[in-house]
Each structure stands twice: as C-alpha cells, then as structure tokens.
Amino acid sequence: MENFKDLNLLWILVCAFLVFMMQLGFALIETGVVRSKNTINVAMKNLIDTVFSIIFFWLFGFGIMFGLDKFGLFGTTNFLIDGKDFNINGFFFFQAMFAATAITIVSGAVAERIKFNGYIIISIIVSSIIYPIFGHWAWNDNGWLNNLGFIDFAGSTVVHSIGAWIGLAGAIVLGPRLGKFRKGKTTYFAPSNHNFIVFGVFILFFAWFGFNAGSLLSFETIVTSILLNTLLAGVFGGFSAWIITLFSKDKVGVEIFSFGIIAGLVGITAGCYELNAIQSAFIGFISSFIMHFSDIFLTKKLKIDDPLSVVSIHGFVGAWGTIAVGIFADLPENFTRFHFIYVQTLGVIIAFCFAFTFGLLIFFFLYKINLLRVKKRHEVLGLNRSEHNAKLPWVDTIQSIIQIMKTGNIDKKIYEERDTEIGIVSKFFNYLLNILREKNAELRNSNKNLSVKAYHDNLTKILNRNGLLKKLMEKNNKYTLAIIDIDKFKLINDNYGHDVGDYVLKDLAALISSKIRSTDIFARWGGEEFVLILDTADLLQAQNIADNIRKEVEIFKFKTVNKVTISIGISEFKNKNDTFEDIFKKADQALYQAKSTGRNKVYVY
Numbered sequence: 001m002e003n004f005k006d007l008n009l010l011w012i013l014v015c016a017f018l019v020f021m022m023q024l025g026f027a028l029i030e031t032g033v034v035r036s037k038n039t040i041n042v043a044m045k046n047l048i049d050t051v052f053s054i055i056f057f058w059l060f061g062f063g064i065m066f067g068l069d070k071f072g073l074f075g076t077t078n079f080l081i082d083g084k085d086f087n088i089n090g091f092f093f094f095q096a097m098f099a100a101t102a103i104t105i106v107s108g109a110v111a112e113r114i115k116f117n118g119y120i121i122i123s124i125i126v127s128s129i130i131y132p133i134f135g136h137w138a139w140n141d142n143g144w145l146n147n148l149g150f151i152d153f154a155g156s157t158v159v160h161s162i163g164a165w166i167g168l169a170g171a172i173v174l175g176p177r178l179g180k181f182r183k184g185k186t187t188y189f190a191p192s193n194h195n196f197i198v199f200g201v202f203i204l205f206f207a208w209f210g211f212n213a214g215s216l217l218s219f220e221t222i223v224t225s226i227l228l229n230t231l232l233a234g235v236f237g238g239f240s241a242w243i244i245t246l247f248s249k250d251k252v253g254v255e256i257f258s259f260g261i262i263a264g265l266v267g268i269t270a271g272c273y274e275l276n277a278i279q280s281a282f283i284g285f286i287s288s289f290i291m292h293f294s295d296i297f298l299t300k301k302l303k304i305d306d307p308l309s310v311v312s313i314h315g316f317v318g319a320w321g322t323i324a325v326g327i328f329a330d331l332p333e334n335f336t337r338f339h340f341i342y343v344q345t346l347g348v349i350i351a352f353c354f355a356f357t358f359g360l361l362i363f364f365f366l367y368k369i370n371l372l373r374v375k376k377r378h379e380v381l382g383l384n385r386s387e388h389n390a391k392l393p394w395v396d397t398i399q400s401i402i403q404i405m406k407t408g409n410i411d412k413k414i415y416e417e418r419d420t421e422i423g424i425v426s427k428f429f430n431y432l433l434n435i436l437r438e439k440n441a442e443l444r445n446s447n448k449n450l451s452v453k454a455y456h457d458n459l460t461k462i463l464n465r466n467g468l469l470k471k472l473m474e475k476n477n478k479y480t481l482a483i484i485d486i487d488k489f490k491l492i493n494d495n496y497g498h499d500v501g502d503y504v505l506k507d508l509a510a511l512i513s514s515k516i517r518s519t520d521i522f523a524r525w526g527g528e529e530f531v532l533i534l535d536t537a538d539l540l541q542a543q544n545i546a547d548n549i550r551k552e553v554e555i556f557k558f559k560t561v562n563k564v565t566i567s568i569g570i571s572e573f574k575n576k577n578d579t580f581e582d583i584f585k586k587a588d589q590a591l592y593q594a595k596s597t598g599r600n601k602v603y604v605y
Contacts, residue, residue, distance in 0.1 A: 008218040009090045015214025016090075018207045019097035023050050025203035026104045030111060032196030033255065033308050037382025037399070038112045039192050040390045045111075045119055049103045052120055053127035057099040062092055065132035065140065072144035074136050094214060098155060101211075102131045102163045108308030109167025112177050113379055116387045118371035122362055126166060130358050134162055134351060149332050149340070150347040154215035156270030156321035157348055162355045164315030167306070169359025173367060176305030178379050186299055189307075194254045201258045205234055208265045212272045222273070229272045230265065233284030237264015240288035255309075260288035263313050267321035274329035283324050287317045319348045397422050401429065410436050459502055460509035463523035468531060471521050472580060475533070480542035480572045481580075482532040483587045484512070484549075487565045487599040489528035500560045501528075507558055508566075515549055531584075539572050539604060546570055546602045554600065565600035567591060572605075 004012065027046035031039045059080055067075025083089055103126045110119070137145040138158050152158050180187055191197060213226045241260020245253055264284030272280065295312035298304045306312070326344035331337060366372040373379075378386035385391060400414040413430045417423035455467030463471065486492075486508065493501040509524065512532070516522055519535035532549075534542045546568045553566050569591025571583045586605040594603035 004087050004090060004217070009087070011219035011223075012090050012094050012214055012217060015210035016094040016097050018210025019094070019101065019214065021203055021207040022097070022101050022211065023047075023104060025200045025207055026101075026108070028196045028200030028203065029258070030108050030200075030308055032193040032198075032200060033108075033191045034111050035189055035382070036192040037384055039384065041116065041383035041387050042107065042111050044116070044388060045107045046104055048116075048120060049107060049123040049127075050100045052123045053100045053103045054096045056124050056128035057096050057132070058092070060128040061099055061132035062095060063132075064129070065135040066091070066095065069136070069140055069142035072137070072142055072147065074133055075140060091217075094217075098159055098211075099127045099131055102159045103127050105160060105163030105310055105314050106167045106170065109164070109306045109310040110170040110174055111307040112383065113174055113373055114170070115366075115371055115374055116383070118366045121366060121371065122166075122170070125358075125362055126163075130166065130355060131159075131162055134158060134354055137350075138347065145347050145350065148346070149335060149343050151274060151325050151329070151332075151344065152270045152322055152347065153273040153325075154212045154269045156266060156268075156318040157351045160266050160269065160314035161318035161322070161348070161351050164311050164313075164318060165352050165355035166359035166362075168304070168311045168315060169356050170363050171304050171306050171311070173360065173363035174373055176303065177307070178376060180305045181303050186303075191255065197254055197258050201261055204262060205265065208234065208269075212269055216273065225277075226272045228277055229268055229275060229280035232277055232281040233264040233268030233272075233287070234261050235264070236281045236284035237261050237267065237288050240264075240285045241292070244288060244292050256288075256292065259291060259309055259313055263287040263291040263317045266314055266317045267324070270318070270322040271325040271329055274325055279324075279328045283321060283328075287320060290317050290320050315352075319352075322348050397426055404433075410440065457509075457524040460506050460524050462509050462513060463521065465523065465525055468521060468523035468525075468533070469580075471523075472533065477573045477576070477578070478537045480534045480536055480539060480570060481583050481587045482534060482542065482546050482568050482570045483525070483584070483591045484530040484532060484566050484568050485591055485595070486528040487567055487595070492561055492564075496560055503559050504561060504564060507556075508553065508564065511553060511556055512549055515552055516545075537572065539570070542570055542572070543602060543604055550600065550602055567594040567599050568602045569594055570602065570604045 023046055027043050030042045030046065034042050062081065063077060063079035064074045067077035067079065070076050078088065081088055081092055103123045106122060106126060107119070135158050137143040138150055138152050140146060177189070180189070208230055209227055212230045213223050216223060216226060238257060238261040241257045241263075244260070245256060264287045267283045267287035267290075268275070268280050271283065275283070291309065291312045294316040295306075295309045298306060298311060304311070323341065323344050326337075326341035329340075331340055335343075363372060374383060374386060397414060404410065404412055404414070410433050413433065414426050416426040416430065455463060455470060457464040486504065489501065489504070492504060505524075505528065509522075509530070512530070513522055516532065517535065521533035521535075523531050523533075525531045532546070534545055536542055536545075550566055550568060553564060556564070558564050569587045569589065571586035571590055573583055574586075590603045590605040594601040597603070
C-alpha cells in the first residue's frame with residue numbers, strides 16, 4: 001500500500017465523501033421510479049446495503065480485493081483493518097464507498113418483489129466475495145486481468161457491470177412483477193415521483209466527479225481531464241437520450257432522459273483517464289443508444305422485468321465503455337489495437353460469466369430456502385407495509401378509494417386521519433359516499449316501486465302478464481299450465497256494474513292465491529282470465545289441484561253477487577320442443593271445451 005501525501009489523502013477523502021453521496025442519488029432515483037406502495041422498501045434497501053456492504057467489505061472484501069496477492073486470484077491480508085495505518089484507512093474509506101455502490105446497483109433490478117432479508121444476504125455476499133474477487137483480478141497490482149493489461153480505470157465493469165449482471169440473474173430468477181407482462185403486452189408502471197428521479201440524477205452527476213477523479217488516488221493536474229471527460233460524457237448521454245425521444249415519443253420522457261445521463265457517466269468511467277474530450281463525448285453519446293435498445297430487447301423480447309433498467313444502463317453500457325478503451329485509448333507498450341480490444345473484451349466476458357453465474361447460484365439458493373420473493377398478496381399490498389409495516393397515508397387512502405371503486409361497496413368508509421390534509425380529503429370522500437348511499441337507497445325504493453307497477457296488476461295486486469313471463473324465465477319446463485276464466489262475467493258487469501265486477505276479480509285473486517302452494521305462480525292474464533302455473537309435471541295431480549280450486553270458488557260467497565263459478569283448461573308439455581305458447585294454446589282449447597260442456601268444470605287437453 002503506497003504512502004499518500006497529505007494533499008493526495010485529502011483529495012481521496014473528499015472524493016470518498018462524494019461517492020458516498022451516490023447512495024442518496026440512487027435512493028432518490030429508485031424511490032422515484034417504483035410505485036408509491038414500494039417507496040419506503042427501496043429506500044430502506046439502499047440504506048441497509050450501505051450498512052451491510054461496508055461491514056462485510058471491512059471484514060473480508062477489502063482484504064480479498066487489495067490484500068497480498070495469491071495466484072493472481074485473491075488477497076490474503078488486510079482483513080479487519082485496525083485503523084492504525086492512516087494510509088490504509090483513507091484507501092479503505094474510498095474503496096468501501098465503491099463496494100456500497102456495486103450492491104446498490106443490484107437493488108434496482110430486483111425492486112418491488114424481493115424479500116428484504118433475502119436482499120440483505122445478497123448484499124453481504126456481493127460486498128464480501130463477488131465484487132472483491134473480480135476487483136482483485138482487475139485492480140490489484142498482481143491480479144491476473146491487470147497483468148494481462150486490462151484497463152477499467154474507475155469501474156465501468158468492476159463496479160457497474162458486476163452489479164448489473166448479478167441484478168440480471170436476480171431479475172430472471174425472481175420473474176417479472178405481477179401484471180408486468182399480460183397477453184403478450186408490456187404494462188407500463190408509472191413512477192411514483194418524477195422529481196425524485198431528476199433530483200437523484202443531479203446528485204449522481206455531482207458524486208460521479210468524485211467517483212472518477214478520486215480513482216486517480218492523487219491530486220494532479222490531469223484530474224481536470226478526468227473531470228472534463230466525465231462531464232462531457234454525462235451531458236452527451238443526455239443529449240443522445242433527447243434525440244431518442246424525438247423518434248420514439250411525442251414528448252421528452254423524464255426516465256429516458258435521466259437514464260441517458262447516467263448511461264453516459266457509466267460509459268466513460270472505464271476510460272476517463274485514458275481518453276480525450278472528443279472521445280469521451282462520443283462514448284457518452286453512444287451510451288444512451290446502447291442503453292435504450294438493449295432495454296427494449298430485454299423487456300420486449302426476453303420479457304425480463306428490470307424496473308430501473310439496471311442491466312441496460314450499468315451492464316451493457318459498462319461493457320461498451322470498457323471495450324471502448326481498447327478501441328480509442330493509446331496503446332499500451334507491446335500491444336496491437338486488436339490485442340488491446342481482445343483484452344478489454346475478455347475482461348468484459350469474464351465479468352459477465354463470473355457475476356452472472358454466482359448471481360444465479362445465490363438467487364436459486366434464496367429461492368430454495370424461501371427467502372427470495374414476497375407472497376403475491378404482499379406484492380399487491382406493497383412492500384412498504386408487508387416488509388416494514390410502514391404506511392403512506394396518501395397511498396393507503398388512494399388504495400381504499402380504489403377498492404371501493406372496484407367492489408362497488410359504498411357501505412364502507414375510509415379512515416380519516418385527523419388534522420392532516422389527507423384526513424380532510426377522506427372526510428369529504430366519506431361525506432360523498434354518505435350522499436351516494438342515500439341516493440342509492442332512494443333509487444332502490446324507486447326501482448322497487450317501478451318493478452311492482454311493471455310486473456303486478458293494479459287491481460288484484462297479483463302478477464300481471466309481464467310479471468308471469470318474467471317469472472317463467474327462471475323455471476324449466478317441468479310445470480303444468482292452467483287457464484282460469486270466470487263464467488258469465490259479462491252478465492255480472494251488466495247486471496251489477498263494473499265496480500262490483502272489480503270486487504269479484506279482487507276477491508277471486510285473493511281466494512286462489514290463498515289456496516295455491518308457494519312454488520306455484522298465479523297471474524292475471526287479462527280481463528276475467530287468469531293463468532296458474534302449477535309446479536308439477538304430473539297431469540293428474542294438476543287436475544286435482546285445479547278441481548279443488550274450482551270447488552273452493554263455487555262455495556265462496558262473493559259480495560253482492562254471492563255465487564260465482566269458474567272454468568279451467570289445463571295442459572302440459574307433451575315433448576321437449578314445446579314452448580310456453582304451445583301449451584298455452586292447448587290449455588286455451590281445453591278451457592273452451594270446459595265452457596262448451598256446461599261451465600264450472602276442469603278440462604284437460
């Protein structure tokens with residue numbers, strides 16, 4: 001470990017402070033991109049991975065990455081540093097911020113459906129084993145990739161792609177969020193807060209100056225070149241993202257423009273020391289196109305759900321930035337251009353194979369021990385509540401309103417939180433619900449009255465023709481139909497008047513209604529004619545019931561007229577093709593026979 005001059009050590013520490021700010025930037029972006037029901041969860045993941053990654057990087061990772069080399073594969077010293085060597089302290093402080101950044105990248109790819117404790121295990125393994133081992137190969141003076149001539153100055157591959165490839169493994173094993181891919185279509189989940197995305201990009205952009213310039217580990221004039229290259233790549237990434245929106249959208253999308261800037265910064269991270277300003281601007285410009293089209297490929301073609309486009313921004317663009325060093329940078333001694341590109345490409349491929357394979361193993365292990373994906377109902381409810389028992393009043397209120405809208409159950413009320421803005425909104429919503437309940441009750445009563453009028457006879461209060469036909473729609477063909485007609489009803493009207501005739505109709509309807517079973521249907525068909533639907537397919541039983549009704553009418557004393565008789569015609573379904581109209585006609589013919597043979601009789605067709 002080299003001894004830093006005071007100024008260089010100060011520079012490293014200041015840059016470390018900036019890199020630490022990347023945690024805040026990533027937290028803001030991730031919180032802004034995910035849905036409101038998961039914002040607390042992703043913020044907590046960014047906070048917790050900072051804690052665990054630094055703890056385990058201190059315990060194991062730093063020693064594996066920068067300790068005394070063994071076989072060019074891993075370090076064997078500097079575990080659990082005691083803080084007595086001030087130079088090591090400063091270097092560890094700077095590198096610990098990088099380790100925290102690497103695991104934070106994984107967080108975005110697995111957002112909105114991973115269990116919190118499962119994610120902690122991933123954070124521990126990545127920061128203590130996966131990231132340090134590859135970091136040793138590429139950044140340790142005796143690492144085997146370093147000895148091959150592989151150059152990744154500030155970590156386009158070591159930090160960004162390693163995190164992205166692990167995130168890709170997680171996204172594949174976890175599967176997409178519920179409802180993301182439906183019937184061959186991709187559902188767009190709107191971000192919870194676009195402002196947070198923009199604010200997060202500003203913080204990341206600012207912190208990236210420390211990320212790249214601090215990697216020089218000394219304060220020299222060439223730092224200005226690193227800062228300029230970083231700046232140009234970032235803004236040209238945003239510029240090319242804007243161009244993409246011109247051809248793909250009507251308006252400049254917040255996400256693609258913001259992600260384009262980050263892509264430009266990722267792309268230049270590997271070569272910010274080796275490249276010039278024009279080359280840096282070009283790399284940043286191309287980075288957004290690589291991000292955009294790789295994201296379309298992953299989402300549309302492979303159906304991989306990566307909520308924050310982590311794999312595209314940090315994985316593919318990180319690979320592009322690393323290979324671009326081999327394409328554009330000055331050749332190392334004894335290197336041809338082809339060999340330089342080969343070494344850079346080899347490093348990119350090794351990073352993918354190593355990180356992706358280990359990532360699959362970790363995520364499959366978590367799946368086996370049931371520590372990977374949250375339950376469906378928890379995912380629907382949101383990880384804020386299911387993983388942290390944390391609530392956002394606005395989100396809860398909106399979800400309650402949506403639930404009422406979906407179910408149509410307006411008898412419920414939503415919770416009114418006192419002395420808050422959302423409480424006032426809830427109070428007014430409940431007030432509107434109360435008005436709606438009252439209006440709904442009035443409407444039900446009105447509909448009930450309309451139904452009574454539409455399907456019941458005004459005079460006799462029994463079913464009318466429409467009511468009968470409506471009731472018959474609920475029955476099968478296992479019934480017998482009887483048509484009842486008052487004998488010589490015209491004489492009653494002529495001799496006593498229509499008022500008396502009406503009394504006869506009402507009394508007859510009441511009498512027959514009291515004599516039939518609850519499963520039978522009785523209705524006034526029109527005039528003095530009634531229809532009785534007997535709930536039996538037994539014609540003899542139907543005839544006996546009808547005859548008993550005839551006898552009851554015959555002995556009943558009606559007002560004024562005293563005695564009234566009825567004739568009844570009965571029919572049944574003769575075959576399965578018969579309709580109501582068919583048996584009605586047959587019953588009508590039977591009624592005619594009953595009347596023509598002397599009245600006060602029951603005749604069966």
